[in-house]
Amino acid sequence: MRRLLSALAVTSCLLAGFPAMTWGQTLPGLTLFSGVKNENQLPFRLDFGGQTNSWDRYILRIPEKKMKLAVAQFAITYPNYYKGTFDPKKVEVRVKGKKVPLSEVKWNKESRVLEIFPQEPVPAGNKVEVVLSNVKNPAFGGTYYFNCQILSPGDVPLLRYLGTWIISVS
Template sequence: MVFSQKFSSVLSKLPSKLSRTQIFSGLAAVGVLLAGIPAATFAQSNPGLVIFSGVGNRSNILNYHLKDGRRNVRDDRYKLRIPANKIENGVSRLIVSYPDYYEGRFNLDRIEVGYGERYRNKVEVAYTDLQEECYAIENQNGRRDLYHCLNISLEETIEAETPIEIKLSQVRNPWQGGTFYFGAHTVSCLDRDREQPDSSCFSDPENAPSVGRLDTPFRDARRIQLADVGVWILTID
């Protein structure tokens, strides 16, 4: 896991307006579980057996598929999957965190989200944004490792216990290969709009109560829950 399990309950109790310092400090404090994960590891770049990962609980290693998986490829496709047993609450937003030394590029206009059996059902993506240095983790050497966040907000909520696939198309892979730990996080709405009970927690960037928008108020004082659901261990050859 990227964040500690305690962080979900902490975030839901935060005040209606958050400062960048509050979120950044909180994430840095609870992110110590990543400290000590080795930079070099053996893993297949497509779904397969992870020989050594540094992740304590193997059930937290998530499945994925890369169309190519080679360095400096300009048009790769990533399929990042989350199993149903990891989705404990309805999902209104997905967050993919990744280390700052991953120098690939994502096309924010080419992101799709599927769910259900074989991910045949599609949910519209309301908007996406990319936040650099969304949090930091202090490693064993006392240095602060920085992470970026790819935020994907959904038009509708995906119900609990439903498998999800995030498809990132037209990805430009980093020029230098390696193994990269991508964190999977979900944002759930704990009290939806009474007038629109089937709506998402938020519908536009200005009202998004999430890590991606650090200094905006919670819309209608709603509470959200951020859950860390696992890690994709991507290998770029």
């Protein structure tokens, strides 16, 4: 009976630890003193843990409630102290889980912006995921603010702020 109880205790501790490990690199949860209002924080996931100096896949999500307008261009800006690299050939946009054809992806290193142009405007009111594969994380850890801006079709050519992904690399 004693062995059974100790095995049960160890098993329950292991099982209780799994959710904490698997959710470790998703939406930042409770973020104190970020300077970004809670309603402007966007959810994300780092598929390979966000480890320094390693390869990763960033899945940057935009909830339906944020997609009030159709989108002809996504612009993702990041801070000057982020020293990671992106592969413009490995960028995807998914709407409701389906890949959207892209006409062009431009990475302007000097301006620190990743511009994504879908072939057809992404319709309003849909959940969107921007998938950045083959990302080389920076050599040094830190917290990085990735801002999402959009351009609507036929709109005045000014980008509109949608929100911020607060990404930690450790």
